[in-house]
Every structure is written in structure tokens, then in C-alpha cells.
Amino acid sequence: MNQIFKGRYSILLGFLIYFIVFSFIIRTILFVSAAQKAEFQFLEVMRFYLVGFLFDLGTGLILTTLYSIYLLVIPHRFYVKKWNRVLTLSIFFLFLVITLFSFFAELTFWQEFESRFNFIAVDYLIYTYEVIHNINESYPLPLLVGGILLIALGLTYLFYKLKIFSSSFKSHNRFKNRLLYATLTVVPALLFLFIVKNNWAEQGNNRYTNELSKAGIYSFFAAFKNNELNYHDFYSLIANKDAFALVRKELTESNSSFKNDRFSILRNLKGTDSAYKPNVITITVESLSADFLAHYGNTQNITPRLDSFANHSVFFSNMYATGTRTVRGMEALTLGIPPTPGSSIVRRMDNEHLYTVGHVFEEKGYVNTFFYGGDGYFDNMNHFFGNNGYNIVDRGRKLLNETYDGTRTLISDDAVTFENAWGICDGDIFNVVIKDADEKYKKGQLFNNFIMTTSNHRPFTFPNNKIDIPSGSREGAVKYTDFAIGQFIDQIKKKPWFKNTVIIIVADHCASSAGKNEIDISKYQIPCMILNLKNTENRNISKMTSQIDLFPTLWSLLGWNYTSEFYGKNVLDQKYESRVFLGTYQKLVYMKGDSLVILSPHRKIDTYLYNKSKNEQKPFALPKKIVNQGIANYQTAFDLFRDGKLRYK
Known part of the structure; x- marks a missing residue:
């Protein structure tokens, strides 16, 4: 370990330590905020810190992957050149600014949505004009940007005083040693990137615990990747004919008459023909x-x-x-x-x-x-x-x-x-x-x-x-x-x-x-x-x-x-039975009376009884009929839009 701190990879390792420490601080701030609204068991706290550390480590390794490969391939005679020192310090400072800004953004995003970055954050990135103006009018943006730059300068100076830069530039690691270090950083990063799913952090019923287990930057790119979800690929299904039969029965009213196509919800509603x-x-x-x-x-x-x-x-x-x-x-x-x-x-x-x-x-x-x-x-x-x-x-x-x-x-x-x-x-x-x-x-x-x-x-x-x-x-x-x-x-x-x-x-x-x-x-x-x-x-x-x-x-x-x-x-209508549809971009909810069905990716189904007066959701095994009704509504709605059957004729 001492050789790493005194070798070419010292800057990379130092950045990883900085990223994990600051991620820990942000997670703790968010935890303190969440603790004012929800209770946490000791094991829940231990879980989100442990799982969070693993997500932070994986995210940090992903962020340093290209630099790790660069350190592997650049020959020593070029690595010690002045141009490389300037380039390395510039990129290091830029990554400090970007990650510090993301940490600040996490705090403000949590304030608004009490969530790590998700699909909403991806949406907002697309509309930078409105969002930047919104931030500027909501917060003292010049002070915030100035503060981020000062912290980045302070961290850069700390690295300088700890001689991390000089240790890196003066080192002469052999290629086989660099190959070992690169393998230890790049391979875990790639495995994390292609294998680990962001929803692995969502293992409990406490939403705050699940969110605190995540890493903000990783959550952002996971949301970006999952912009659209194919219902058939991710959610529970029933036979198509059964799905439409259930939905058509639920949509039947005293004055409705359906068209002949059984894979459609097209119907006529008869009123009083009022003028x-x-x-x-x-x-x-x-x-x-x-x-x-x-x-x-x-x-x-x-x-x-x-x-x-x-x-x-x-x-x-x-x-x-x-x-x-x-x-x-x-x-x-x-x-x-x-x-x-x-x-x-x-x-x-x-x-x-x-x-x-x-x-x-x-x-x-x-x-x-x-x-x-x-x-x-x-x-x-x-x-x-x-x-x-x-x-x-x-x-x-x-x-x-x-x-x-x-x-x-x-x-x-x-x-x-x-x-x-x-x-x-x-x-x-x-x-x-x-x-x-x-x-x-x-x-x-x-x-x-x-x-x-x-x-x-x-x-x-x-x-x-x-x-x-x-x-x-x-x-x-x-x-x-x-x-x-x-x-x-x-x-x-x-x-x-x-x-x-x-x-x-x-x-x-x-x-x-x-x-x-x-x-x-x-x-x-x-x-x-x-x-x-x-x-x-x-x-x-x-x-x-x-x-x-x-x-x-x-x-x-x-x-x-x-x-x-x-x-x-x-x-x-006399045949109306109360039911509602709610959802996030991944969670799909069907509630009929006090029966609550939540459909999630990986074909996951959770069922509860909802007590409105206490705002409580207690896990409960609901009848299959209600679960299938929820599935049927979302499955058919997805199919009708996908297949172009909701077009105006």
C-alpha cells in the first residue's frame, strides 16, 4: 500500500479516498435530514452505510477507469514531462469540481424530492436553460460556484502538501506493476458497471434506507440508461386475452357498449344526447x-x-x-x-x-x-x-x-x-x-x-x-x-x-x-x-x-x-367501483378500496392493505383477482400505446 501512495497511482488512490470520504459525509447529512421524518433501526443504518460504501467505491472506480488505463500505457519518459503534469493537474481539478457540484446537487435534489438522483434529474439535465435559471433564482449561484471552486483548490493544495503529486510524477513503476494496479482498478470498475444494478440497493420496505444506500452519480446514470421501460421485459404479465377481458369488465358502465375487437377498450358512451x-x-x-x-x-x-x-x-x-x-x-x-x-x-x-x-x-x-x-x-x-x-x-x-x-x-x-x-x-x-x-x-x-x-x-x-x-x-x-x-x-x-x-x-x-x-x-x-x-x-x-x-x-x-x-x-355511474392508478417512472400502483398492489421491475409484486386515516401500508396477501386486475390495466395500457391503437381515427 505504501508503494502505491508513493507510486504513479498515488493521485488515483487519493482521489478515490476523497470521493469515498465526501460521499460518506453527504450520506450522513441526508441521513440526518431523513431521520427527522422516519425512524431507522440499527441494522438499517448499518446496511445503508455498508451498501453505500460499496456503491461509492464502485462509482469512484468507474470515474477513474480512463485515468487508470492512461497511467498504464503512458511511458515513463512522457509521464515526467511538464505537459503531462499540467494535463494531470487540470483533469484532477476538473474532476474535483464536477464531483463537488454533484454532491451539492444531491443535497438540493434531496431537499426537493427526498431521493437520490432519478429519472427526474435526467429530465432536468436536458432542459439546462430553465434549470440553471431556476437554480440561479432559488440559490446564491455565484457564491455556490465560488465555494465549490475554493473547496476544489483547498483539496488540490492538500494533495500538494501531502506530496501526492510529487510522489506520482517522480515514481518509476515498471509496466508489470502498473498492469497489476490497472487490473485491480479497471476490472472491478467494469464488473460493477455491467453487473451491479442500482435497484440492488432497494432491499427493504423503508424507502429512505433504500435511497441512502445508493450513490448519487451512479443513480443518475442508471436512471439515464433506464429512460424507457418495456413492460413485457420487466413486469409481471398475464395472458393478453385475460388482461383485456378484465379491463373491459372494469370499464363497463351502465351506458357503455364495446366495439367487437376484444383486444381494445374502444367503446361508445350513451348520454341523454343533451344540447x-x-x-x-x-x-x-x-x-x-x-x-x-x-x-x-x-x-x-x-x-x-x-x-x-x-x-x-x-x-x-x-x-x-x-x-x-x-x-x-x-x-x-x-x-x-x-x-x-x-x-x-x-x-x-x-x-x-x-x-x-x-x-x-x-x-x-x-x-x-x-x-x-x-x-x-x-x-x-x-x-x-x-x-x-x-x-x-x-x-x-x-x-x-x-x-x-x-x-x-x-x-x-x-x-x-x-x-x-x-x-x-x-x-x-x-x-x-x-x-x-x-x-x-x-x-x-x-x-x-x-x-x-x-x-x-x-x-x-x-x-x-x-x-x-x-x-x-x-x-x-x-x-x-x-x-x-x-x-x-x-x-x-x-x-x-x-x-x-x-x-x-x-x-x-x-x-x-x-x-x-x-x-x-x-x-x-x-x-x-x-x-x-x-x-x-x-x-x-x-x-x-x-x-x-x-x-x-x-x-x-x-x-x-x-x-x-x-x-x-x-x-x-351506479357500476363505478373506486380504484386509482399511481406511479413513479418504475413503480406502478393499482389501488382498489384499501387493497394496494405495487408492480416493480424484475416482475416483482408487493401487496398491502392501506389504512388512510393512519397513512399505513401493511403487507398483506391480496386475492389473485385484484393483483391480476392491476397487472391487466398497466399491461393493456402499455400494449395499446405501443401498438398504435390509441390513435385518433
Whole structure:
């Protein structure tokens, strides 16, 4: 060992020690943070430190693989040259900066998601413009970058004082010794890279323990590699005919009739053939958790208008989002489909010309428009909406070679009073919607508007002097969004088109998805309400419902006949049985009543009984029928999209 520290590989070994020590420190900080929200057994702590050490060691070896090979092949006469010293020191310093930045990023990512890097981090890397601006507005970026550079300089100086650099450059290791050192570092690195799976860290029921067992950088590249998951390759299956039979039976309603194709969910829904066709404005609120509202026990008084609207609406008080990202909410609200594994369909290839909620409105004579206060390029939103029956109005940039079936209108500067990294404030986007509605009303056009808000997103900034909480906090952002929605409805009440306009307020997902359990059901509950629905009494729908059930229920209340390729159902139908679909990009959840089924890669199935009042999930052997029902929904949803059977015809 002493010869290694005094040999050519001393810098590599020193970097490994630095990486493992700092990884240990980061893991400990995250552990202290998690310990405030969950209890840990002694063996759990020992496990995540031991497993974490192995992941850190493997990651460190992978990071140094190319350098190890370089040390093996470069002859001594070149290794001692000045140019090599400069190159080695430069690369060493660069790797310090990169790994230190990743450690800092892990801390901030954990603060937001209470997770090591995952598929969300991969998504965010693609959209560097929005993310860098978001970081800059949320944190003192110059100080952070300066701090990272200072720490990197300090570590470099420490290596210099310990004579690690001089020991390396003055050494004269024989090739056979270098070959031994290279074998001891490169071979384990390659074995780790190609054999060890990131989910090997997920061995217990405590989600925090599983996350703490991982290494952030390795988790990031594992998520990048697993961008999309083929359901058939990774999840439990049942016979295809049985899967469709189960789903068709579950989707059967008192007024439904299926087409002849038994490997399809295409069906006709018979209404009263009503002529009632109101304009529809759907306000999809960023990160609006149910527990922000007083209706769910919040005492901060940050949603006074929403709580008031809930009392005068068709209020879905027990609704659940399908995922933890905005694109999952959009997927649920436009396609009415369970969250299939991998990225949301909004972000996938071949997602054009699908049968969407917008097409049902289009067949009734409506003009569909997607409104977004940011750049709709983010998360592929413009491509999805623009090629699935919607026009687009966003605050974006004109892109070369962009093509949409619908039109795209950019929000002009004179329509903006406040803007941050994620887009214009909610008040501004609502003013844009009002102006657009006025124009459509003058033309005699029915409109279906899908609005995506942005103010309740980090950095949580909004116009001054609107509410009694200053910018910069989640509570303030929620209250500002509540204020903006209230002001919007107050304004449109004066419009001639208001009496024939229905307003829907629904969240895309919750503010946080992390909790004690691997899938914390309480972190998916969202508020949803339908306002100004003619000839419909105010009511509280307390049945457990999903985001995907919203529009089928609305169309039933409107009395419409329509064709459906949606997994959503009318929750007021006499045959409706409560079930919801939840998920991350890998975990797929089916819950019926208190029966909870979680499907995971490697064909893993976990079943629980869910106690909502205690937010407890106890392992329980559920009947095979319920497990197969969960499998059937996700299996058929994956197949229908993959096979192009959800296309608009």
C-alpha cells in the first residue's frame, strides 16, 4: 500500500479516498435530514452505510477507469514531462469540481424530492436553460460556484502538501506493476458497471434506507440508461386475452357498449344526447397538494378562494394524481391512461395523433387551446399538444423546423408584468386566456382551454403587493396562485360568455411525493372541482377517484354521447367501483378500496392493505383477482400505446 501512495497511482488512490470520504459525509447529512421524518433501526443504518460504501467505491472506480488505463500505457519518459503534469493537474481539478457540484446537487435534489438522483434529474439535465435559471433564482449561484471552486483548490493544495503529486510524477513503476494496479482498478470498475444494478440497493420496505444506500452519480446514470421501460421485459404479465377481458369488465358502465375487437377498450358512451355545450376552462395548478386546503385540515389560510369555490362546486374531495411530474398530470387529463413505466407519453416518441380529451371536444365543435406561461418546448409539451388536437399559446422561443397540426401563438412582452425562470405569473397567463376567450366569443366559437400554471414552482416568486406573504416560499406561492385564480374568476363573471362556461380547477400533482413508504399514497391526493355547471347541484364526491376520471364524469353530467378510448370512468355511474392508478417512472400502483398492489421491475409484486386515516401500508396477501386486475390495466395500457391503437381515427 505504501508503494502505491508513493507510486504513479498515488493521485488515483487519493482521489478515490476523497470521493469515498465526501460521499460518506453527504450520506450522513441526508441521513440526518431523513431521520427527522422516519425512524431507522440499527441494522438499517448499518446496511445503508455498508451498501453505500460499496456503491461509492464502485462509482469512484468507474470515474477513474480512463485515468487508470492512461497511467498504464503512458511511458515513463512522457509521464515526467511538464505537459503531462499540467494535463494531470487540470483533469484532477476538473474532476474535483464536477464531483463537488454533484454532491451539492444531491443535497438540493434531496431537499426537493427526498431521493437520490432519478429519472427526474435526467429530465432536468436536458432542459439546462430553465434549470440553471431556476437554480440561479432559488440559490446564491455565484457564491455556490465560488465555494465549490475554493473547496476544489483547498483539496488540490492538500494533495500538494501531502506530496501526492510529487510522489506520482517522480515514481518509476515498471509496466508489470502498473498492469497489476490497472487490473485491480479497471476490472472491478467494469464488473460493477455491467453487473451491479442500482435497484440492488432497494432491499427493504423503508424507502429512505433504500435511497441512502445508493450513490448519487451512479443513480443518475442508471436512471439515464433506464429512460424507457418495456413492460413485457420487466413486469409481471398475464395472458393478453385475460388482461383485456378484465379491463373491459372494469370499464363497463351502465351506458357503455364495446366495439367487437376484444383486444381494445374502444367503446361508445350513451348520454341523454343533451344540447348543453358550455365552454370549458381547465386550470391545471402546479403542485397543488390537497393538504394545502382547509378542506383537508390546513390551518394556514393560504387557499381561501379555493376553499370557497369547493363549497360551491362539484368537488372531488378524494381524488389522486397519477404521478409526481407535470407531464404525468397532463397525460392523465388528456389521455385518461394509467402511468405506464418510463417517461410520460407526453415526452415519448410517436405520441402524435392520439385520441385525446381534446378530440372529444373537437367532435362537438370546440376549439382546443393549450395555454402555458413558460416555454412549451420544456418537457415536449408543445409537440404533444400541438399534434394532438390543440392550438398552443405559450411564452417561448420560435424554433426552426417546428411543425404542429395546430397553431402556435407566442405571448408578447406587453402582456407580461412579472416573469421568472419558469414563465410568467399566473395572473398574466389568466389575462391572456381572457383576451383569447373574448376573441373566440366574438367569432361564435366554443372553446376548450387547458391552462398550465407556473407560479407554485420553485423559486416561488410572484408579483409584489398581491398577498400578505413575501415571495420565495412555497406557502406564499400557493396563496398567490389562490389569489390569481380568485381574481380570474371574479373578472370572467363579468363576461358575456361566463354564463355558458364551466371552470375546472385541478392539480397536476402534489408538492412532494416523498414519505415514509416507498409509494406514499397520501402524497398523491389532490383537490379537484367543477364550477358553474348549469342545472347541477353543488356536491361533494367523496368516492376515491383518479385524475383520469375527471372528464368522463364531466361529459356524463353534460349528457353527452361520445366514443371513448380512455381508462377513465364516470364516477357517478351506479357500476363505478373506486380504484386509482399511481406511479413513479418504475413503480406502478393499482389501488382498489384499501387493497394496494405495487408492480416493480424484475416482475416483482408487493401487496398491502392501506389504512388512510393512519397513512399505513401493511403487507398483506391480496386475492389473485385484484393483483391480476392491476397487472391487466398497466399491461393493456402499455400494449395499446405501443401498438398504435390509441390513435385518433
